Amino acid sequence: MATIKDVAKDSGVSIATVSRVINKSPKASAKSIAVVEKSMKALGYRPNANARALVSKSTNTIGVLVSDVSDPFFGLMIKAVDDVARKNGKQVLIGNGYHNATDERNAIELLINSRCDSLVVHSKGLSNQELIDYANEVPGFILINRLVPEIAERCIALDNFKGAYLATEFLIKNGHKQIACIGSNQEIEDSVQRKDGYLQALKDNGLTTSDNYIEFSEPTDIGGEKAMMNLLAKNLPVTATFAYNDFMAAGALSALEDNSIKVPEQMSLVGFDDGLIAKFVHPKLTTIRYPIHIMAEKAASLAIMLAKGEHKSSSVSLFNPTLIKRMSVSKI
Template sequence: MATIKDVAKEANVSVATVSRVLNKSPKAGKASIEAVTKAMAQLGYRPNAAARALVNQSTNTMGVLVYDVSDPFFGAMVKPIDKVAYQNGKHLLIGNGFHSEKKEREAIELLINHRCESLIIHSKALSNEELIAFSKEIPGMVLINRYIPEIAERCIALDNHRGSYLATEYLIKNGHKHIGYLCSSHNIEDSFQRKAGYMDALKAYNLPYSESYIEYGTPDEEGGELAMTNLLAKGLPITAIATYNDYMAAGTLSVLEDNGIETPKDMSIIGFDNGLIAKYLHPKLTTVRYPIQLMAEKAAELSLKLANKEEITTDTLMFVPTLVRRASVISI
C-alpha cells in the first residue's frame, strides 16, 4: 500500500507539500496540486481518514443511533438526517441499539471513538444519567424521541400521550364505548405513554377501563396478529381497536379478515405513526401522524449548530401529533 512518502517521491515534491495538497491548504500551488493528484492516482494512494482528522480536528462525520436501521420507521428517520448531513458536507455513521442498554452504550462509544462531532441519539435503554454524561462529552449530541429535563434544550420529542389520547378520543366521538387497545410489549417509555393516553381518554369520557381490553405484542405485524388473536379469544363486546402503531394495526386487520370480521363495518381500527404502510392497507388506515421526518431534520440541524457552537434560538422541541382520517373508522 502506497504511503505519503511514496506520493511525494513520485510527484517529486516534499512530504509537507503533499500534506498541504491533501488538506487543501491555500499555500499549495497549482503545479503541486496537479503533480500530487497525478501521483496519487498512479499509486492508488488513499489518504488515511483518521490521520487527516487529527490534523483538521474534524472527521466531517455525523453519528446516528437507531433501534434498528432495517425498521421502516427508522429508515424514515435516517433519510432527512442524511440530507442535512450531505448539505453540510458531512457523512453518516449509523449504529443499531436494539433497545439494549449494552448495545446502545457500545454504539455511542463507537461513534464517539470515530470522532463524530454531531450525534443524533435514539436511545430507550440507557438511563437519563448516562445520556447526560455522554452529552457533556459531546457538545453536538441531540436526543430524538426522548425528553430529559436536565438537557431539555437538546431533546427533540413527540407527545406520545397526546397522540394516543387523540386516537382513543376519535373512536369515542364516533360512538364507540367498548374499545380495545393493542400495546407494544417493549419496555420503553413510548409504550407506557401511549397506553396511558388510551386509559386517560376513557376516563375523561367516563367509560369503563379494564385491563382485559388490553393485549400486548411486539410492535410489528406479527405482534399485532398475536395480540388481536388473544383479544378476540376473550369474547368481549369490542367495536373498535386502538393500536400502538400502524404495523400492529396491519396485523390486526389480517386477523379480523381471517375471522370474517369486516373493517370498519364490524370493527373500527386506528393506528399510530402514519407510516408508509398506512395508506396502502385495506381499508386505508386512520392513524395518528408522527412527524418523524420533520423531527429528524430538526435534530440534525440542532446537532450541527451545537457542534459548531452557534447561537441556538428557542424553537419547537416537543412536537404534537395530529389525526389522519382515512377509511378504517366509522360512526356507530
C-alpha cells in the same frame, strides 16, 4: 499500498505539502494541489481517515444511533439525517442499539471513537444520566424521540401521550365506548405514554375499562395479530381498537379478516406513525402521523450547528402528532 511519502516523492513536494493538500488547507497552492492529486491518482493512494481526523478534529461524519436499521421507521429517520448531512458535505455513520443499554452504549462509543463530532441518538435503553454524560462530552449530541429534562435543549421529541389521546378521542367521537388497546411489550417510555394517553381519553369522556381490554405484544405485524387474536378470544363487546403502531394495526387487521370481522363495519381501527403500510392495507388505515422526517432533519441540522459552536437552543423541541383520517373508522 502507496504511502504519503511515496506521493511526496512522486510529485516532487514535501510531505507537509501533501498533507496540506489532503486536508484542503488554504495554504496549498493550485500548482501543489494539481501535482499532488495527479500523483495520488496514479499511485492509488487513499488518505487515512483517522489521520485526517487528527488534523481536522473531525471526520466530516454524522453518527446516527437507531434501534434497528431494518425498521422502515428508522429508515425514514436515517434518510432525513443523510439529506442534511449531504447538504453540509458530510456522510452518515450508523449504529444499531436494539433498545438495549449495552448495544446502545457500544454503538455510541464506536461513533465517538470514530470521531463523529455530530451525533443524532435514538436511545431507549440508556439511563438519563448516561445520556447527560454523553451530551456533556460531545457538543453536537442530539437526542431524538426522548426528553431528558437536564438536557432538554438537546432533545427533539414527540408528544406520544397526545397522539394516543387523539386516536382514542376520535373513536369516542364516532360513538365508540368499548375501545380496546393493543400495546407494545417493549419496556420503553413510548409504550407507557401511548397507553396512558388511551386511558386518559377514556377517563376524560366518562368511560371506564379494565385490563382485559389491553393486550401487549411485540410491536410488529405478527405481534399485532397475536394481540388481536387474544382480544377476540375473550369475547369482549369491543367495537374499536387503538394500536401502538401501524404494523400492529396491520397485524390486527389480518386477524380480523381471518375471523370474518369487517373493518370498519364491525370493528374500527386506529394505528400510530403514518408509515407507508398505513396507505396500502385495506381499508386504508386511520392513524396518528409521527413527523419523523421533519424531526430528524431538525435534529441533524442542530447537531451540526452545535458541533460548530454556531447555535445554542434554549428549550426542548416537542412536536405535535396529528390525526390522519382514512377508511378504518366508522360511526356507530
